[in-house]
Amino acid sequence: MPRFLFKLLALVLLLGGLAAAAVAWLPLPLANSPLDFHIERGSSLKSVARQVNEAGVGAPPLALELLGRLTGSAAMIKAGSYEVHKGVTLWALLAKLTRGDTSQGELAVIEGWTFRQLREKLDANPDLRHDTAGLSNAELLRRLEIPDAHPEGLFLPDTYLFDKRSSDLDLLKRAHRAMQARLAEEWAVRAPGLPYKSPYEALIMASIVEKETGRAEDRPMVAAVFVNRLRRGMLLQTDPSVIYGMGESYAGNIRRRDLLADTPYNTYTRPGLTPTPIALPGVAALRAALHPAASEALYFVARGDGSSQFSATLDEHNQAVNRYILKRAPQTP
Structure with a gap:
């Protein structure tokens, strides 16, 4: 390159850098406030500048690009969803992008929900990208690369944080991995002699325990009743x-x-x-199904306050039904 062209280029870069530095402390015009935008994974600094500008952040792409290069931030920008407010400067914007200070959505998946309820909550969440919309359960499982034929019970209840505008498929993948991990952990330390042929059967039992439990402390006893019934061939x-x-x-x-x-x-x-789980069981229900209480109970009935009365014989159970369901005093011999 001729010497004068090299000097000219250096001068242009210097002037551009000075201009970028000059505007770096000025508030940027926003299309609205707060304003959300998303940076795609693997984006170059030039692409980041374009994405920010197209989202409605009035950051001149060249100024953001030059400031990023002058500060050595070009390779430090993190992908994800961001939220900016009125008064944000170019400097503050770049700092947010390099810190990875992403904005997050939240979805609480509740113990005892059915998969249908989970899908309804996913569809209603405004912060997710709804890639599962219109998919059948079978198509959804294929997209998730889950070999099971039925989705019920396969996703762990928890509160999930996610980058805004991320895919609902990604959230379901996380919930499925979490359930697989917790089920494997509990199965590995299960009580001996349980009447389950596989972890999946334990998952089925956990879902039944989840739906039958009014109080958390009753879960091991509820599990004991159903385990005892299975062992005796009772319905x-x-x-x-x-x-x-x-x-x-x-x-x-x-x-x-x-x-x-x-x-x-x-x-x-x-x-x-x-044949399948009947709900999404939580960790406590999994633990109860794999560590039932040591009890001979075969029956239980709701007391009306959320707790249950457990009985080892049909006669005891009938008395409990009379007391708590039929509201009759127990018969004395």
């Missing part, structure tokens, strides 16, 4: 499984004819566990 006779099998026809109450109507999930008509 589980759990109403939540019947309700799950009714699907959308369930109108808030369960009738005798519902208990008699045979479905794959009717544990009054079919022995053993249900």
Whole structure:
């Protein structure tokens, strides 16, 4: 390069750098405040400057690019979603991008939700990108590369933080990995002699325990009742499984004819566990299913205050039903 062109280029860069430095402390015009924008993974500094400008942050792309190069920040910018407010400067914007000070959304996945409820909450979350919208459950599982045929119970209830505008598929992947990890941990230290052939059967039991428990401290006893019934070949006779099998026809109450109507999930008509989980169980339910209480109880009935009365014999159970359900005083011999 001729010497005079080299000097000219150096002068242009110097003047550009000075100009960028001069505007770096001025408030940037925003299309609205607060304003959200997203930086794609693997973006170059030039691409970042363009994305910021196109999102409505009035940062001149050349000024942001020059300031990034002058400060050595070109390779330090983090991908993710960001939120800026009125008064932000070019300098503050660049600092936010290099710190990775991303804005986050939040989704609380609640123990006992069904997968249908989880999908409804995902679809309603305004901070997620809804890539699962319109997908069938089977298509969704294929997108997640999950080999199971049914999604129920496969996602761990927890509060998940995520970059705004990230995909709901990514959140589901995290929830699935978390459930797989926790199930494997609990299975590895399970109590001996449990009547489960696989971790999946333990997951099914955990979902039943989750739906049948009014108080957290009752979970190990509820699990003990169902484990004892499985060991003796007794029907589980759990109403939540019947309700799950009714699907959308369930109108808030369960009738005798519902208990008699045979479905794959009717544990009054079919022995053993249900074919799949009936809800999303939490960690405590997993632990209870794999570490049930040491008890001979075969029955339980709700006391009406959220707790349950457990009984080892049918006679004791009938007395508890009379007391807590029929509201009759126990019979004295």
